[in-house]
Amino acid sequence: MNTNKFLNFLILISISLCLLVCNSCKREYSSTTGWQYNNPKNGGFEVAPYQEQITGPGLVFIEGGRFTMGRTEEDVMKDWNNTPRTVTVSSFFMDEAEVSNLAYLEYLYWLYRVFVPYDFISVYAKALPDTACWRDKLAYNEPYVDYYLRHPAYKNYPVVGVSWIQAANYCSWRTDRVNEQILVDLGLINQTNEPTAEGYFNTEAYLMYPDYEQNSDRRLQYILTGEERNARMEDGILLPKYRLPTEAEWEFAALGLIGNTLQERVLERRVYPWNGHIARTDDKKYYGRFVANFKRGAGDYMGVAGNLNDVGDYTVPVIYNWPNDYGLYNMAGNVSEWVMDVYRQLSNEDLSDLNPFRGNEYKTPKLLDDGTVEERYDEGENVGQVPVVPVSDFKNDRRRNYRAADNRNYLDGDWASTMGPSTEVWQQKDNTKATNKMYDKRPYPAGTYSLVEDKARVYKGGSWNDMQYWLSPGQKRFLDENESTSYIGFRCAMARVGYPNY
Structure with missing residues (x-):
C-alpha cells in the first residue's frame, strides 16, 4: 500500500523538527518587512520548514x-x-x-x-454494524449474519x-x-497503552487546548520564551x-x-x-x-x-x-x-x-463567557470530543457567501425555494423545518409521502x-x-x- 511513503514522511518531518528547534540554523527573511524569521530578537515569529503533504x-x-x-x-x-x-x-x-x-x-x-x-x-x-442487514424473508442468509463481520475468512x-x-x-x-x-x-507525545474515555487523543482537542499535553519527554518549544508547546497547524x-x-x-x-x-x-x-x-x-x-x-x-x-x-x-x-x-x-x-x-x-x-x-453544516467550537473554548465533553456519547455549535446566523447576517449554518436544503427545500406568489414564508429564519413543506411527508391519501429529506444521503x-x-x-x-x-x-x-x- 503506502507504508514506505508514510515512513519517508515521518523521516522528513523529523528532519523538519530538528530544523525548527535549532536556533543556529540559517534563518529566512520576510519579503514584506525584511525581518528575520525564527529570531527571538525580532519577536520570535516562527516559520516551520515544510516540503510536501505525503500520502497518509x-x-x-x-x-x-x-x-x-x-x-x-x-x-x-x-x-x-x-x-x-x-x-x-x-x-x-x-x-x-x-x-x-x-x-x-x-x-x-x-x-x-x-x-x-x-x-x-x-x-x-x-x-456496531447491523449484521441483520443480510436477512431476506425468502432467502437463507443466516451464515452471513453470523460470520461475515467477524470470521477471519471475511x-x-x-x-x-x-x-x-x-x-x-x-x-x-x-x-x-x-x-x-x-x-x-x-516523540512529541508518549504512546498511551490504556487511554481513558475522557483523555484519549483527539486531534481537535490537541490543537485547541494549550494545556492538552498528552505526556511526552520531548515537546516543541516557543523560540521566544522557551516554553513547551504542542504541535500546531503551522508546523505542518x-x-x-x-x-x-x-x-x-x-x-x-x-x-x-x-x-x-x-x-x-x-x-x-x-x-x-x-x-x-x-x-x-x-x-x-x-x-x-x-x-x-x-x-x-x-x-x-x-x-x-x-x-x-x-x-x-x-x-x-x-x-x-x-x-x-x-x-x-x-x-x-x-x-x-x-x-x-x-x-x-x-x-x-x-x-x-x-x-x-x-x-454544508457550518459549526464552531462552543465558547464560554470569557471567550475560551469549553472543555471537552466528560459524559454522553460525545465524551472526549470538543463541544461545537452551529455558527451564529446573527453574526453571519451580513455575509455575502453564506448566512445560515445549515445549508443542506439551500435553494431546494428552504423557505425561499418553497414560497408562492402570495406567501411571505421566505422571511422566516429557520430553514430546518422548511424541507418537509416542499417534500411532503403526509401519507396517502392526505398527501404524497416523499423519501427526500435533509438526512437523505447519496x-x-x-x-x-x-x-x-x-x-x-x-x-x-x-x-x-x-x-x-x-x-x-x-x-x-x-x-x-x-x-x-x-
Whole structure:
C-alpha cells in the first residue's frame, strides 16, 4: 500500500523538527518587512520548514481537474437526477480500497477498550454494524449474519451494514489515530497503552487546548520564551481529516480519465471505470473474465460451477479484480459506497461548478463567557470530543457567501425555494423545518409521502446485488443516513493541501 511513503514522511518531518528547534540554523527573511524569521530578537515569529503533504496510510493521490459529471448512458430509470455537467474537482486523496471488515473491527476493538470500562458502552454499541442487514424473508442468509463481520475468512471483505453516520464517525476516529501515531513516532507525545474515555487523543482537542499535553519527554518549544508547546497547524506535522468523499470526488476518481488523457485532451470518455461498453477484460491472459463483481442477470450472481466468473456470490475481497487508472479497486461493483452529499434530484443543476457539494453544516467550537473554548465533553456519547455549535446566523447576517449554518436544503427545500406568489414564508429564519413543506411527508391519501429529506444521503456505484447499468459512476441513489444495507460500504478521502499535483 503506502507504508514506505508514510515512513519517508515521518523521516522528513523529523528532519523538519530538528530544523525548527535549532536556533543556529540559517534563518529566512520576510519579503514584506525584511525581518528575520525564527529570531527571538525580532519577536520570535516562527516559520516551520515544510516540503510536501505525503500520502497518509491507505490512501492514493487523485490529481483533480475538469470532467463531465453525470450520466454516461441512457437514463433508463427516468430519475433525471444526474444531468451531465462540466465541473472541476480539486486534487485529493482517496482510499485504495473499500474499508474492510478487519479495518472496522480494529475500530470496534479500540472503542470497546476505551469506552466500555468507563460505562460508556453506548459509544461502542452505536458503532456496531447491523449484521441483520443480510436477512431476506425468502432467502437463507443466516451464515452471513453470523460470520461475515467477524470470521477471519471475511476479514479482507468490505464492511457492510454501516450507516452514513457510522461511516462518518469511523473517518473521525481514523483521523485521530493516524495523527496520534505521527506524534508518537516523532516523540512529541508518549504512546498511551490504556487511554481513558475522557483523555484519549483527539486531534481537535490537541490543537485547541494549550494545556492538552498528552505526556511526552520531548515537546516543541516557543523560540521566544522557551516554553513547551504542542504541535500546531503551522508546523505542518498533522495530516488533514479523513472523511467521506463528495459525490463529485467519488465520480471523478471512479472514472479515472487520467488514463485517457493526452496533453489536456480526453481522448475517450468512459461509461465505466474502464474503457469500452462491456464488463469483460480484453487481456488475452484473462480474456472474457468480468472486471467487476455484479449481478449478470436474474438469478446469475457468479457464473457456472467449474468456471465461476466474478467469483463472488455476494462480496469479494476489497483488493480484487483490476484497479482503475488511479489505482483504485472496486470502484464499480462489489459494494456501493456512501458519499458526503445530501440527495436532491436537481443537485447537478444547482451546485457550484467547482467542487460541487450539497450538505454544508457550518459549526464552531462552543465558547464560554470569557471567550475560551469549553472543555471537552466528560459524559454522553460525545465524551472526549470538543463541544461545537452551529455558527451564529446573527453574526453571519451580513455575509455575502453564506448566512445560515445549515445549508443542506439551500435553494431546494428552504423557505425561499418553497414560497408562492402570495406567501411571505421566505422571511422566516429557520430553514430546518422548511424541507418537509416542499417534500411532503403526509401519507396517502392526505398527501404524497416523499423519501427526500435533509438526512437523505447519496450512495454511488453498483454492488454485487446490481445489474451492469448501476456500474456507471454517474448513477446515484440515496438512503437515510441512519439506515444501512448488505450492499453499501464506504471508503475514506482526504483533502490535498498545497499544489494540486506532485
